[in-house]
Amino acid sequence: MTHDIPVIDITRLRNGAPDERRAVARSIGQACRETGFFYITGHGVDPSMMRGVFDAAHALFALPDAQKEGIARSRVGHNRGYVGYGVERLDTTALPDRKEAFNIGREAEGEPANAWPDLPGWRERMLGYFQACQTLGASLHRAFALDLGVSEDFFADKFRHPMATLRLLHYCASETEARDDGAPGAGAHTDYGNVTILAVDGVAGLQVRPRGGDWIDAPAIPGAFVCNIGDCLMRWSNDVYVSTPHRVLKPASERYSVAFFLDPDADALVEPIVTTAGDTPHYPPITGGDYLRERLTATYGHAT
Ligand SMILES: O=C(O)CCC(=O)C(=O)O
Numbered sequence: 632m633t634h635d636i637p638v639i640d641i642t643r644l645r646n647g648a649p650d651e652r653r654a655v656a657r658s659i660g661q662a663c664r665e666t667g668f669f670y671i672t673g674h675g676v677d678p679s680m681m682r683g684v685f686d687a688a689h690a691l692f693a694l695p696d697a698q699k700e701g702i703a704r705s706r707v708g709h710n711r712g713y714v715g716y717g718v719e720r721l722d723t724t725a726l727p728d729r730k731e732a733f734n735i736g737r738e739a740e741g742e743p744a745n746a747w748p749d750l751p752g753w754r755e756r757m758l759g760y761f762q763a764c765q766t767l768g769a770s771l772h773r774a775f776a777l778d779l780g781v782s783e784d785f786f787a788d789k790f791r792h793p794m795a796t797l798r799l800l801h802y803c804a805s806e807t808e809a810r811d812d813g814a815p816g817a818g819a820h821t822d823y824g825n826v827t828i829l830a831v832d833g834v835a836g837l838q839v840r841p842r843g844g845d846w847i848d849a850p851a852i853p854g855a856f857v858c859n860i861g862d863c864l865m866r867w868s869n870d871v872y873v874s875t876p877h878r879v880l881k882p883a884s885e886r887y888s889v890a891f892f893l894d895p896d897a898d899a900l901v902e903p904i905v906t907t908a909g910d911t912p913h914y915p916p917i918t919g920g921d922y923l924r925e926r927l928t929a930t931y932g933h934a935t
């Protein structure tokens with residue numbers, strides 16, 4: 632088994648003929664079975680959009696603490712808003728993460744409100760990128776479906792109003808710290824949802840531990856997104872796909888990244904797709920909402 636993280640051009644998945652879409656789906660499927668991580672190029676997201684998103688992230692995290700605290704998750708609730716430095720601990724056995732974050736949820740009727748910083752054009756920029764990620768996520772799910780042997784649009788009606796979070800991350804470098812206590816950038820963890828689409832500003836730090844292997848670097852590749860499978864899709868694929876532990880080392884310099892976590896609709900039924908002859912479902916069916924609640928409760932003792 633190889634433990635490389637492949638780079639996959641998804642141009643033909645997005646706009647190719649059926650055979651071409653199937654070929655890309657096979658490459659993605661192979662990565663999902665082996666490392667659970669892959670890079671994508673040919674994703675159609677404009678470099679100028681990415682520059683805009685990173686500029687906006689810089690502007691947000693540069694705001695005075697009092698302004699950031701005014702839009703804090705602890706005030707806003709529902710996993711939206713600002714999370715201060717040292718609040719989170721992704722690896723509960725390690726020190727708190729050396730990062731601050733800002734969470735944005737889907738904007739729609741009936742959804743909890745987001746908090747927005749008072750920065751011109753900021754909201755529009757983030758919502759534009761949110762939409763681009765959702766479209767990309769839909770393309771990736773067509774590939775998962777083709778590879779798992781169900782109809783190409785299998786996931787479409789399970790992602791009509793998905794539980795999705797766009798998360799800006801700012802990792803603080805050690806030299807900006809008075810003490811160097813060995814805290815990680817982000818502790819080792821797996822992601823909960825179906826797929827995560829990650830953009831990194833070029834500073835290294837992300838590492839991946841394939842099951843049965845050692846930590847390997849996932850270097851930042853300019854213009855490419857890093858995608859990884861989360862626990863929900865692992866369950867949905869009846870453990871054919873793997874969600875892989877990853878972490879961010881204490882970065883050598885300041886580091887910014889933007890993660891888009893895509894989970895299914897709260898009422899979608901996550902029922903294992905059994906593709907291997909002779910296999911039986913490893914899990915009972917569960918709704919996307921109940922699954923996420925279970926996971927959050929296990930981690931935080933409560934669901935938000
Ligand atoms: O910032 C990164 O490179 C990874 C972040 C991550 O894994 C997460 O927030 O779940």
Ligand SMILES: [Fe+2]
Pocket residue numbers: 820821822827877
């Ligand atoms: Fe992660």
